[in-house]
Amino acid sequence: MSARIRATFDDAGARGWLHAVSLDHPDQTVALDPDVVVPIASVYKLPLLAAFCHLIDTQELNPREQVTLAPEDRIPGATGLSILQDPVTMSLRDLAVSMMTVSDNAAADALLNRVGVDRLAQLLQSFGLEHTRVRRGAAGNLSELRRRTGTSDVDAAFAVLADNDQTDPVGMYDAAGMSASSARDMTTLLASLWSGRLLSEEQTAFAQRLMQQQVFSQRLASGFPYDGVRVAGKTGTFGALRHEVGVVVMPGGDAYAVAVFAHAARGDYRLPRVDAAIGEAARLAVDQLR
Amino acid sequence: MLTERYLQIFVTLADEQHFGDAARVIGITQPPLSQGLRRLEAMVGAKLFERGLGRVELTPAGVALLPYARRALSAIDEFHDAAIAQDPDGPEIRLGLAPEVPASVGAAVAAACGEAVHGSRVTVTSAPTSSLVGQVSSGRLGLAVVLHPAVLDGLQAGPVTLLRSWALVPTSLHPDDGQPLPLRKLDGLPVAVRPRAEAPAARDLFLDTLGLHRPGGGTVVVTDDRAGLAMAAAGQAIVVTPDDSLQAAGVGRHRLIDDPLPVRLRLVWPQPRTPNALPPEVMAQLTEALAEP
Numbered sequence: 001m002s003a004r005i006r007a008t009f010d011d012a013g014a015r016g017w018l019h020a021v022s023l024d025h026p027d028q029t030v031a032l033d034p035d036v037v038v039p040i041a042s043v044y045k046l047p048l049l050a051a052f053c054h055l056i057d058t059q060e061l062n063p064r065e066q067v068t069l070a071p072e073d074r075i076p077g078a079t080g081l082s083i084l085q086d087p088v089t090m091s092l093r094d095l096a097v098s099m100m101t102v103s104d105n106a107a108a109d110a111l112l113n114r115v116g117v118d119r120l121a122q123l124l125q126s127f128g129l130e131h132t133r134v135r136r137g138a139a140g141n142l143s144e145l146r147r148r149t150g151t152s153d154v155d156a157a158f159a160v161l162a163d164n165d166q167t168d169p170v171g172m173y174d175a176a177g178m179s180a181s182s183a184r185d186m187t188t189l190l191a192s193l194w195s196g197r198l199l200s201e202e203q204t205a206f207a208q209r210l211m212q213q214q215v216f217s218q219r220l221a222s223g224f225p226y227d228g229v230r231v232a233g234k235t236g237t238f239g240a241l242r243h244e245v246g247v248v249v250m251p252g253g254d255a256y257a258v259a260v261f262a263h264a265a266r267g268d269y270r271l272p273r274v275d276a277a278i279g280e281a282a283r284l285a286v287d288q289l290r
Numbered sequence: 291m292l293t294e295r296y297l298q299i300f301v302t303l304a305d306e307q308h309f310g311d312a313a314r315v316i317g318i319t320q321p322p323l324s325q326g327l328r329r330l331e332a333m334v335g336a337k338l339f340e341r342g343l344g345r346v347e348l349t350p351a352g353v354a355l356l357p358y359a360r361r362a363l364s365a366i367d368e369f370h371d372a373a374i375a376q377d378p379d380g381p382e383i384r385l386g387l388a389p390e391v392p393a394s395v396g397a398a399v400a401a402a403c404g405e406a407v408h409g410s411r412v413t414v415t416s417a418p419t420s421s422l423v424g425q426v427s428s429g430r431l432g433l434a435v436v437l438h439p440a441v442l443d444g445l446q447a448g449p450v451t452l453l454r455s456w457a458l459v460p461t462s463l464h465p466d467d468g469q470p471l472p473l474r475k476l477d478g479l480p481v482a483v484r485p486r487a488e489a490p491a492a493r494d495l496f497l498d499t500l501g502l503h504r505p506g507g508g509t510v511v512v513t514d515d516r517a518g519l520a521m522a523a524a525g526q527a528i529v530v531t532p533d534d535s536l537q538a539a540g541v542g543r544h545r546l547i548d549d550p551l552p553v554r555l556r557l558v559w560p561q562p563r564t565p566n567a568l569p570p571e572v573m574a575q576l577t578e579a580l581a582e583p
Contacts, residue, residue, distance in 0.1 A: 003308035003345060010420070013491025015443045164439055164495055165554065167449045265439035265491035273494065 001288050002032045005281045012277035014242070014262040019183035020285035023194055023247070023255040030285040034184040037131050037175045038261045041236030042103045043186065043243050044134045044179040049100055049210065049234075050193060051115050051123040052092070053203035061114060063093035069110055075139045076154045080104025093206070100210035103235060109139050127198065129189060132181040141178060141238070148172055161239035162267045172239065173263060186245040186259035194247055194255060208232060211246060218272070219244040220258060223279025224286075226251075240264040242274045248286055256289055258282045294366050296330040299323055300338060300352075300359045307346055315424045383407060383568065385414045386422040386434030389484065389514060390553055392453065392533040395580070399435055399557070402579030406572045418488030426560055432568050435580060437492035438554040448557040448577030453532035455551050457544045458518075460525040466542030473500070473546050477507030482518035482527040485511055496551060503550050555580060 009016030019034035055061040068089040074081055079102040081088055090098075095111050098104035112120070117134065124132050136144075142154050148169040149160040160166060171177060192198040193207055211232035214221075219242070221231040233246025245259040260278045264271050298316055303323075306312040313323040331338055338352035348356065383403045387396040396414070403412045417425070422434040426445055436442075438450050457471060463478045464471065481500060486493045497509065510527050512518040515536060521527035523538040530546075532553045537543065557580045559573055568576075 001345070003306070003311055006311070010441070011487070011490055013439065013441060013494060015441045165450060165452055165552075167447070167556075263441075265441045266495055267439070268495075 001030055001284065005030070005032050005284055008277050008281050008284065009262060012262075012264075012273045013266060014264040014271075014274045014277060016263075016277070016281060017183045017261040018259065018281055018285060019187045020256055020258040020282070020289060021187045021191060022289045023191055023257060025289075026191065028289050030288050031184070032281075034187075034259075035131070035182050037180045037182050038243075038263070039173055039175050039178040039238070039241060040181045040186075040261070041179075041238035041241050041243060042105075042108075043181065043234055043236035043245055043261075045099050045103065045108050046186070046211075046234040046245060047124055047127075047129065047132055047134060047181075047189060048108065048112055048115060048120060049096055049207055050127065050189060050198060051120045052096055052111055053199050053207050054123055055115060055119075056093075057200045057203055061092060063091060063096075065092050065114075066090070067092060067095065067110055067114075069106065074106035075109050075142060077103075077105030081106035097210055097213075100234060101213045102215055103237075127189060127192065129181070129185045131185045132189075134179045135177070136179070144177065145172075158239070158269075162269050164267055168239070168267070173241065183245075183259040183261060187257040190245065190247055190257035190259070194257065208247075214246070216244075218275040219278040220246050220248065220260065220282050221279065222276055223281075223283035224248060236261075240267045240271075242271060242278060244278055244282075248282065250286075250290070254290065256286045258285060292330075292333060294363070296326055296333075297359045297363050297366075299326045300330060301356070301363055303327065303339060303346060304348055304352065304356050309346065314421055315428055316430075381407060381410050383410050383412045383433070384431045385412060386425060386431045386436075387414060387416050388419045388422060388434070388436050388489070388555075389416055390437055390532075391435045391555060392531075393535060395453070395532075395555070396435065399576065399579050402576050403433075406575045407568065418485075419492065420487065420489055423558065426558055429560055433557060433559040433573070433576065435555055436558055437489045438556040439491045439495060440489055440556075441491065442556075442558055445558045445560060446573070447559075448573070449581060451555045451580050452552040453555065454549050455530050455532050455546060455553060456534075456536075457546050458522050458529040458531065458536060458538075458541050459544055460522055460528070461540050461542050462525045463528070464542060464544070468542070468544065470545040470547045473503040473550050476528055477504050479526065479528050480508040480510040482512045482521055482529050483509045484514070492554065499550055 005018055017036055017038055018032040020030040022028040056063050066089055068087055070087045071085060076082055080098040082105050095107040098107040099111060120134055145157045149157040151157040196204050214233045216235050219235060220233045224231055228251040230249040231246055233244045236243035240263055242262045247255055247257050249255045260281055262274055262278055264274045302315050303312040309320050313320045336351035337349050339346040340349055385400055385403055400412050400414055419436040419440050422436050425431045426434050518529040519536050519538050522529050522541045530551050557577050
């Protein structure tokens with residue numbers, strides 16, 4: 001099976017990593033280099049959400065706390081608060097909604113500031129995630145990107161990554177410098193989130209709902225073109241990286257946690273073949289487990 | 291007789307668990323791989339793999355023999371290394387060239403290899419990018435010139451070199467006036483392209499760019515530049531190539547305005563300590579040879 005999945009990524013012009021596990025039969029798995037640590041881009045928002053919900057359960061954070069974010073304090077991004085022009089006041093839990101459903105960088109950065117990088121690291125350790133590191137928020141990633149590409153603004157920096165006529169800056173995609181995880185760590189997190197072991201009933205439902213409200217359907221969900229199959233996921237996109245991790249629920253209720261990471265050979269902003277390969281690889285894995 | 295190739299087939303198939311993948315890693319096609327395995331099994335007197343649909347698994351006999359095969363192979367590698375050290379002809383540099391590399395560019399890189407390592411012997415093989423990348427990863431090749439973009443998992447790579455392309459256009463479609471042409475205008479005949487599986491990412495980039503600039507006209511798959519040129523001579527296809535030496539009667543040579551379809555090449559080599567790896571300072575010299583072809 002891993003050879004077929006590998007061939008799917010080869011055909012799309014990408015290197016892929018995958019781990020899939022049946023939530024009802026955790027001994028049944030499909031794997032393609034599942035323990036390799038890969039930079040996870042915006043997938044870091046999922047462990048951040050889990051930590052945030054945990055801190056609500058322990059009453060260290062108040063989900064209704066209002067935060068006001070001025071435009072100059074908000075970091076760049078393609079969606080959400082990042083693209084608005086005026087000051088915004090929202091609750092912490094609504095920041096989480098925007099962070100998860102449309103991968104809002106500004107909302108995620110504000111939430112990471114409230115959770116704290118060190119507190120987050122401790123929580124991830126306690127969740128049993130050995131390979132997962134959230135180094136900095138997107139703000140740190142973007143300044144690192146500008147430094148490595150020798151550019152002064154974010155758009156110019158991404159243009160360097162997207163240019164197929166240039167070589168990627170050295171170390172640009174090294175897991176060591178960025179938020180990183182392994183495919184197996186992500187399915188571990190998803191499995192404990194779905195089992196209800198990780199969070200209270202209320203926070204479990206909240207986290208699952210945000211993933212079900214995921215607006216991007218080009219990746220995992222594209223592999224399951226049936227309204228009866230529900231897909232809850234979180235994507236990650238940065239330069240040539242294309243990821244999604246999530247839970248696929250079959251019409252009968254059987255559920256599978258799937259983590260797919262891909263690093264495309266091409267740097268283009270739009271890589272529909274790689275997005276579709278993520279869905280296809282997930283479909284191959286889930287069909288094997290059914 | 292037990293040969294190195296049989297051991298290589300055994301070990302690689304155990305690692306890849308897939309006939310096609312194993313054949314690609316070794317750099318042979320599937321029939322000789324299957325035949326080699328059958329002969330080895332006949333020699334051993336036991337089945338080494340269970341063959342299922344698309345996948346293979348070691349039998350208990352295979353599991354028992356695999357460590358011996360690995361040890362034997364590494365002993366053979368040590369023998370090769372020791373032999374190279376004794377070889378009065380000097381070390382061997384194995385260079386791979388993708389078929390899209392123009393003959394003169396491949397020759398320049400090969401010549402630079404000879405100059406970079408005193409007393410070396412250079413051997414050159416041609417294979418598609420996807421095969422070369424596997425052969426460099428496994429250390430079977432010391433370096434290769436491949437198409438960019440390609441998946442280069444774990445390989446070292448030099449900068450991207452852009453080669454300007456020519457359009458070889460049948461004179462029946464456009465007179466041989468040497469004038470640069472807009473790609474958009476070349477929709478009267480299909481453009482010859484090599485098989486996609488040879489280098490999916492680079493080929494898709496070519497096809498996507500072609501589709502952007504030239505919505506009509508289509509493409510036709512050819513096995514190599516000779517076939518492409520022959521089809522152009524027959525008035526059946528347009529060839530896009532950086533190769534200055536390709537020519538035929540009845541085929542005109544034109545630059546494409548703004549050069550939308552350059553050939554992107556990169557030198558790739560294995561991580562240090564892989565068999566056949568060259569020293570970093572030599573690789574720096576060779577990337578320059580490709581940058582200034």
